[in-house]
Structure formats: structure tokens, C-alpha cells
Amino acid sequence: MRLHRAAELLLAQTAASVGTTSERALALLEGLRRVVPFDGAFLAFADPLGHGYHSLVSVDLDVRTVEFLSGPQVARDIEVTGTDRARPPLGPSDLPYPAEELLTWAECLIPSGIHEGLGVALFAPGGRHVGHLAVLSGSRQPPSPAARRRLGRLAPVLAHGIDPMRSLLAVARLVRGATAGVVLRADGGCQALPGLQAHALLVPRSPVLAAAWERIGDGNVYSSFLWPVGGSHAPGGHVRVSVLAAPEDVPPGPTAVALLSPATDLHGLTPRELEVLGLLVDGCSNQEIARTLVVAPRTVATHLEHVRAKLGAPTRTLAAIRAEREGLYVPALPQSSGGVPPSR
Numbered sequence: 001m002r003l004h005r006a007a008e009l010l011l012a013q014t015a016a017s018v019g020t021t022s023e024r025a026l027a028l029l030e031g032l033r034r035v036v037p038f039d040g041a042f043l044a045f046a047d048p049l050g051h052g053y054h055s056l057v058s059v060d061l062d063v064r065t066v067e068f069l070s071g072p073q074v075a076r077d078i079e080v081t082g083t084d085r086a087r088p089p090l091g092p093s094d095l096p097y098p099a100e101e102l103l104t105w106a107e108c109l110i111p112s113g114i115h116e117g118l119g120v121a122l123f124a125p126g127g128r129h130v131g132h133l134a135v136l137s138g139s140r141q142p143p144s145p146a147a148r149r150r151l152g153r154l155a156p157v158l159a160h161g162i163d164p165m166r167s168l169l170a171v172a173r174l175v176r177g178a179t180a181g182v183v184l185r186a187d188g189g190c191q192a193l194p195g196l197q198a199h200a201l202l203v204p205r206s207p208v209l210a211a212a213w214e215r216i217g218d219g220n221v222y223s224s225f226l227w228p229v230g231g232s233h234a235p236g237g238h239v240r241v242s243v244l245a246a247p248e249d250v251p252p253g254p255t256a257v258a259l260l261s262p263a264t265d266l267h268g269l270t271p272r273e274l275e276v277l278g279l280l281v282d283g284c285s286n287q288e289i290a291r292t293l294v295v296a297p298r299t300v301a302t303h304l305e306h307v308r309a310k311l312g313a314p315t316r317t318l319a320a321i322r323a324e325r326e327g328l329y330v331p332a333l334p335q336s337s338g339g340v341p342p343s344r
Contacts, residue, residue, distance in 0.1 A: 004150065007034040011154060015161030021249040024161045025057040032158070033059075036143075036151045038135035040114065042069050045164065046084075046122075046129040048253035049187055053078075053132055056162060056251075061112075061136075068108040069134070077104040078119065078132060086127070089118040089151045093142040115140045118151055122159035126194075130159045164250040165194055172196065172257050175242045181259040184213065184243075186252060199260055201227065201239070211331040212243045212258040221245045224327035226263055226274060234271035238263040240327065266328065267310045276303040278330035281320045292332070 052075035092099035180199035215223035229236030
């Protein structure tokens, strides 16, 4: 009993450790083996978009078995058996029908010499589905009740260890003073970022997120720009929007994080000058800027003269470069939005 408690404590420490998700996952499986014996194991991410699972790591399974377990049939069998829900670990001996009626067992596991095992869904706090674990055995003896209880007790620890949100939160911490944030998903939607509050600017289909997608869609790992609060004249000042690409060790789905933080060090630029500077960065000529802002070209020239002086840039090209480098770019607002997100 003491050995099991010590091993469980070590698992909790491993789950909380740094390193890549795959490194933690492999260490977790090796540690789990000390308290829940198995002949092979498979750990997978749950697709955040609900499209099945993505293989993370496996232990002592041949290539053919891993390839099958990474395919779509496993996701269907997990759904059929209900092991995608928050429930105690389930094995083939718990089913009301022979395991051979499931293609995963009939076509893959049994031919590979695997006859028993346990599957359990992994959930983060709040009920977010993180992944799935299968521990497998060549024995025909069902897992012991004690092994089932231990695996059920350790499921939240394993979920914490592979939770992709941890990598995204690590990225978010790179932005000092972030007050709100969301995860941008590959399907164009977004979801909450644990630990950071929601914000009216960061809702699906908002102009801010459209601009964030455009900046990160250009292949940038990091981009920062300003957004006027309350409309193009920024009656509420500006907020900084930072967009950071998701790390490579998260599953397909989360693409980037978008964060809001206070806008500081604006070099004394006025809201109108920032607006002109944004159009300059977009490559607009003085005449195009004048038409967009409905002002005279000479007014634009005056604004640009002030912009160059405040940025210490002798040319408009250098002013645009410094604006990009220092995050002083303000995207052109859609005329219909007025800087306010559209209704959902």
C-alpha cells in the first residue's frame, strides 16, 4: 500500500513537471505501470473539435496496433462503449456483449494477443475532455477491483499531465500584463483560456479576432497590434492585442492564443495619427489614406510629418517598419463595426 501511495505521489509530481507534453505522457505511463500493471498502453489527445483522437504516446505496442488505435474506428468504439464520458474505467469484461463485436478488439487487439484492459476518459477541471487512456493486457483475467480504483483515482492526474491548455497558458504568460484571452481554433471558432477572463472584444467573428487571424495566418509565430476601444477615434483609448501561435506539442485544433493587455508607450501618438500610421503600414498612399479617412491629402501629410517626428523616422518607409516592430499597427476597422464586436 505504501509503495502504491509513493508511486501515486510520483505520478502527481510528473504530471506537474515541465517539458514537452509527449515527454510527460511517456513518463506518466511508465509511472502508472507501477500501480496499474499492464502489458501495453496507449494515450491519446481528444480532438478539441470533436473529431476523434490524436495519438500522443504508446508503450510496448507494435506499429500495426498503434496505427489502428490512431484511426477512426477506435473513436467510434469508444463512443459506443461510453468510455468518452466521465465514468469509472471500463474493460471488455464489463460489456454486455462479447468484445469481439467491437472492431477494435476483433481486428486489432485480440489478433495482437491482447485480451483484457481498461479504458478511461480523461477530463480537466470543469469537464473539458482532454484525452483517452487504454491500458492493455495479454491475460484473460479481468483487471482487479483495486487496479480499477487506482486508475479511476489517477485519471485526473493523467489529464492534468497531458492537458494541451498547459502549453497554451505557458505561451500566454509570455505576454506581460495580459488581462483577457482566448484560444483560436482551426475551425475559425474560439474557446476560453483557463485563468484569463473573457472580454467583449474576443468573441467569435469579432473584428479583433478577424484581424488576429489575418496576422497569424501570414505565418507569423507572434504578432502584436493596437485596437481602438469604442470606435476608430478610440474614445476609450487603445488596447494591445497579442497573437501567439500554438506550440508544436498541442494537438491539431488550437491554432493560436489571442490576448489583451494595456497599451503602453505609444510614443505620444494620437488616435488619428495611429490610424494614419496603420494605413501607412497597409501600404496606402497619401491619397488613399485621405479617401479612407475622408480628409484632405495635405491633412494626411501633416499627420505623417508628426508621426515621423514622434517615431524618429526620416522616411515613411522607416516609420512603417518601426510601427510594425514596436506593435503600433492599428488595423483598419470594418465600417460597420465601429470597433464594437458584431452581435453573436
